[in-house]
Amino acid sequence: MxxxxxxxxxxxxxxxxxxxxxxxxxxxxxxxxTSREIAKAAGMNVALVNYYFxxxxxxxxxxFEAAMGDFLLSMLDVFNTDLPLEEKLRNYLDREYEFxxxxxxxxxxxxxxxxxxxxxxxxxTAVFECIEHTGIFAxxxxxxxxxxxxxxxxxSITVLMMSNCQFPFMAAAVIKQVHGISDEQxxxxxxxxxxxxxxxxxxxxxxxxxxxxKTQK
Amino acid sequence: MxxxxxxxxxxxxxxxxxxxxxxxxxxxxxxxxTSREIAKAAGMNVALVNYYFxxxxxxxxxxFEAAMGDFLLSMLDVFNTDLPLEEKLRNYLDREYEFxxxxxxxxxxxxxxxxxxxxxxxxxTAVFECIEHTGIFAxxxxxxxxxxxxxxxxxSITVLMMSNCQFPFMAAAVIKQVHGISDEQxxxxxxxxxxxxxxxxxxxxxxxxxxxxKTQK
DNA sequence: AGCAATTTTAAACAAACGTTTAAAACAGAG
DNA sequence: CTCTGTTTTAAACGTTTGTTTAAAATTGCT
Numbered sequence: 001m002x003x004x005x006x007x008x009x010x011x012x013x014x015x016x017x018x019x020x021x022x023x024x025x026x027x028x029x030x031x032x033x034t035s036r037e038i039a040k041a042a043g044m045n046v047a048l049v050n051y052y053f054x055x056x057x058x059x060x061x062x063x064f065e066a067a068m069g070d071f072l073l074s075m076l077d078v079f080n081t082d083l084p085l086e087e088k089l090r091n092y093l094d095r096e097y098e099f100x101x102x103x104x105x106x107x108x109x110x111x112x113x114x115x116x117x118x119x120x121x122x123x124x125t126a127v128f129e130c131i132e133h134t135g136i137f138a139x140x141x142x143x144x145x146x147x148x149x150x151x152x153x154x155x156s157i158t159v160l161m162m163s164n165c166q167f168p169f170m171a172a173a174v175i176k177q178v179h180g181i182s183d184e185q186x187x188x189x190x191x192x193x194x195x196x197x198x199x200x201x202x203x204x205x206x207x208x209x210x211x212x213x214k215t216q217k
Numbered sequence: 218m219x220x221x222x223x224x225x226x227x228x229x230x231x232x233x234x235x236x237x238x239x240x241x242x243x244x245x246x247x248x249x250x251t252s253r254e255i256a257k258a259a260g261m262n263v264a265l266v267n268y269y270f271x272x273x274x275x276x277x278x279x280x281f282e283a284a285m286g287d288f289l290l291s292m293l294d295v296f297n298t299d300l301p302l303e304e305k306l307r308n309y310l311d312r313e314y315e316f317x318x319x320x321x322x323x324x325x326x327x328x329x330x331x332x333x334x335x336x337x338x339x340x341x342t343a344v345f346e347c348i349e350h351t352g353i354f355a356x357x358x359x360x361x362x363x364x365x366x367x368x369x370x371x372x373s374i375t376v377l378m379m380s381n382c383q384f385p386f387m388a389a390a391v392i393k394q395v396h397g398i399s400d401e402q403x404x405x406x407x408x409x410x411x412x413x414x415x416x417x418x419x420x421x422x423x424x425x426x427x428x429x430x431k432t433q434k
Numbered sequence: 435a436g437c438a439a440t441t442t443t444a445a446a447c448a449a450a451c452g453t454t455t456a457a458a459a460c461a462g463a464g
Numbered sequence: 465c466t467c468t469g470t471t472t473t474a475a476a477c478g479t480t481t482g483t484t485t486a487a488a489a490t491t492g493c494t
Contacts, residue, residue, distance in 0.1 A: 013471080013472085027334075028248075028333075028334075029246075029248070029249075031245075031246075031248050031249045032246075032248045032249075032333070034450080034451065034452080035451080035452060035453085036450085036451085036452090044472085045472065045473055045474080046452090046453090047453085047454080047455090047472075047473070047474085048471085048472070048473090049452095049453095050452080050453060050454080051471080051472080055452075055453075056452065056453090057452095107388075108328070108329065108332065110391060111325070111387055111388050111390070111391055112325065112329060114390045114391050114394065115325070115387075115389070115390040115391075116245075116249070117244075117245075119390075121394065122394060122395075124394045124395055124396075124397045125397065127394075127395050128395050128396060128397065152413060153406075153409075155392070155396050155398070155406055156406070156409065156410050156413055158392075158396075159384070159385050159388075159392060159410060160381070160413070160414075160417070162384065162388065163380045163381050163384035163385060164377070164380050164381065166384065166388075167376070167379065167380035167383065167384045167387075168376050168380060170328055170332075170384075170387075171324075171328050171376075171379065171380075171383075172332070173328070173331045173332040173336075174327060174328055174331050174332070175372070175375075175376060177331065177338065177339060177341045177344075178339075178341055178344050178345050179341075179345060179371075179372050179375075180341045180342065180345065181372070189370075189372055189373070192370075192373065193373050193376060196369060196373050196377070197377075199421075200377070200417065200418075200421040201417075203420075203421065204416075204417040204420065204421065230441080230442085251480080251481065251482085252481080252482060252483085253480090253481085253482090261442085262442065262443055262444080263482090263483090264442080264443070264444085264483085264484080264485090265441085265442070265443090266482095266483095267482080267483060267484080268441075268442080272482075272483075273481095273482065273483090274482095435494100436493105436494090437492105437493085437494090438491100438492090438493090439490105439491085439492085439493100440489105440490080440491070440492090441488100441489080441490065441491080442487105442488080442489065442490080443486105443487085443488065443489080444485105444486100444487090444488090445484105445485085445486090445487100446483105446484080446485075446486100447482100447483080447484070447485090448481100448482100448483095448484105449480105449481080449482090449483105450479100450480085450481065450482100451478105451479075451480065451481075452477100452478100452479085452480100453476105453477080453478090453479105454475105454476085454477065454478100455474105455475085455476075455477085456473105456474100456475090456476100457472105457473085457474090457475100458471105458472080458473070458474090459470105459471080459472065459473080460469105460470080460471070460472085461468100461469085461470075461471085462467105462468090462469090462470100463466105463467090463468090463469105464465105464466085464467085464468105
């Protein structure tokens with residue numbers, strides 16, 4: 001055999017570094033952590049980080065794109081169902097809060113790193129068309145034309161959804177400090193905030209819907 | 218005279234460093250920039266940063282608290298008017314979008330730095346009571362008791378407001394890249410998004426208000 | 435002018451950074 | 465066991481980091 005010994009390598013060490021890097025990068029950002037910190041978190045020597053992944057920058061790109069992917073995947077398979085639009089959006093909100101409860105730091109991570117002057121740049125067409133391919137946008141336009149959905153451009157709809165899902169997790173530290181509430185209290189807060197957000201968004205986007213006639217409280 | 222010469226010092230150099238630090242810190246965060254970068258932005262020698270402000274950390278605290286103050290002040294004098302609550306919230310949304318158009322990076326800055334494990338910690342009671350002292354929360358409870366405002370806890374109300382104001386500015390880079398729109402296009406987007414947010418929030422918080430009967434576009 | 439205090443500078447400091455090296459430890463095949 | 469390629473280690477690399485130093489320039493006062 002020529003060089004098939006290489007195939008077994010990708011299990012332990014490389015994956016441990018990848019996992020540690022994911023945790024550290026997402027928690028602290030690219031410039032907020034060091035190669036040695038990642039190595040230590042993985043229980044490895046510093047040199048191994050560059051042995052498996054050429055450089056800190058190269059490793060970061062891998063982690064970032066994976067995070068971006070996880071985030072996208074979570075929304076895509078909600079949109080790929082064939083429920084009515086309103087139910088799809090309800091499910092999206094459910095899923096989003098569920099995802100964010102599990103990975104609350106990912107939106108900050110993506111937003112910060114993409115906002116940096118010298119930050120990462122994604123293939124914009126890929127992400128957008130990935131979502132558009134689910135037909136969700138077309139579906140919105142159909143509902144809007146039928147008068148069942150409020151006439152708002154797609155961009156604003158997505159910003160409304162993202163704002164009300166992601167911000168409560170991104171600003172958790174500030175909100176907890178300002179309102180002087182504990183971690184457990186804020187978790188409960190988030191549960192009821194999800195309900196409020198759902199009521200508000202569905203009520204606003206589908207003004208005539210039967211599901212929000214006198215559903216206040 | 219003993220040592221009154223010191224009084225004139227605070228005009229030029231010190232202020233230039235402060236201004237440069239504000240710009241650089243807010244744009245890149247504490248760990249995203251260096252002392253030398255700040256000095257260069259101010260056109261000064263590195264040592265002067267530590268001559269006027271003991272350390273990078275000390276300078277950062279000053280900048281952070283100033284940013285926090287600016288942000289608070291902007292909302293406080295809206296709440297200190299004696300307009301009806303609904304008008305107050307409308308004005309708040311106006312002011313917030315105006316402020317954020319001018320300083321779009323401040324929310325990210327505050328949220329990121331306060332979210333860091335070893336990040337800055339504010340005097341939580343100070344900020345909260347500063348807002349409470351305007352009577353805005355009491356006013357909400359009065360309106361809620363009178364059945365004119367939806368029964369939602371104060372925390373959720375503030376989170377709703379902040380989410381829909383701050384997030385569109387914080388995530389600007391991501392949204393622009395994903396939707397493939399230019400800076401100018403996104404500015405227009407924000408103008409109409411403000412209107413949408415206002416309609417939605419007012420409509421949700423004051424369900425019976427005359428100002429949102431059939432105001433859909 | 436001359437003097438004392440303040441402000442600015444260039445240089446240096448140790449520590450930490452990302453990255454590379456060269457040798458050691460390990461694995462599998464003959 | 466030996467040999468070969470892969471994985472891991474400790475050490476060092478040249479920079480850059482925040483900070484300090486000590487000398488130079490500047491200022492304000494008499």
